[in-house]
Amino acid sequence: MHTELNEWSRRLSTLSGFDAPAAGWSGVLAARRQRQARGNLRWTASIAAAVFAISAGLGWWLHATQRDLAQTATAEAQPVPATAVVRAENARLEQLLATLPERRVMRGSTAFTVAELEDRLALLDDRLSRVTLEPNAPERSERLWRQRAEVMNSLVQVRYADAIGTY
Numbered sequence: 001m002h003t004e005l006n007e008w009s010r011r012l013s014t015l016s017g018f019d020a021p022a023a024g025w026s027g028v029l030a031a032r033r034q035r036q037a038r039g040n041l042r043w044t045a046s047i048a049a050a051v052f053a054i055s056a057g058l059g060w061w062l063h064a065t066q067r068d069l070a071q072t073a074t075a076e077a078q079p080v081p082a083t084a085v086v087r088a089e090n091a092r093l094e095q096l097l098a099t100l101p102e103r104r105v106m107r108g109s110t111a112f113t114v115a116e117l118e119d120r121l122a123l124l125d126d127r128l129s130r131v132t133l134e135p136n137a138p139e140r141s142e143r144l145w146r147q148r149a150e151v152m153n154s155l156v157q158v159r160y161a162d163a164i165g166t167y
Contacts, residue, residue: 086142086145086146086149087145089149090145090148090149090152093149093152093153093155093156094152096156097152097155097156097159100156100159100160100163101163102159103162103163106162107162110158110161110162113158114155114158114159114162117151117154117155117158118155120151121148121151121152121155124144124147124148124151125148127144128141128144128145128148131144
């Protein structure tokens with residue numbers, strides 16, 4: 001035990017001397033207050049920067065969303081004639097759907113989603129067959145073809161996700 005004390009004593013004697021601050025204890029307390037004030041200022045500045053960044057991001061996102069909504073409203077106000085492009089897209093999606101392997105076992109939520117989308121497709125096909133009999137409804141036909149393309153795209157995405165095993 002004496003050897004340990006001697007070792008500690010030797011180590012302590014190698015340390016450089018310590019000079020007390022000129023102002024004494026009040027100087028130590030003043031330096032501590034200065035460090036705390038700088039730390040508080042850093043926290044305040046970092047919080048203000050984070051709030052600014054979030055506000056700027058939200059403002060940009062809201063502006064982009066508002067611009068997209070205005071473009072969508074303009075696009076919906078001007079009817080675009082149904083072209084062969086929408087029908088070709090439907091045909092391409094049907095062909096892509098036919099190439100996807102059909103799994104015998106799938107999750108219940110996936111099966112429900114697939115069934116819902118297939119039911120919507122059947123309903124849209126029924127409406128399309130009725131609209132073709134009406135000569136004065138080309139706008140409805142265009143809208144139905146676009147809806148069918150959107151539903152087909154959703155169905156292909158769900159079936160593809162199921163085929164590769166992601167849910």
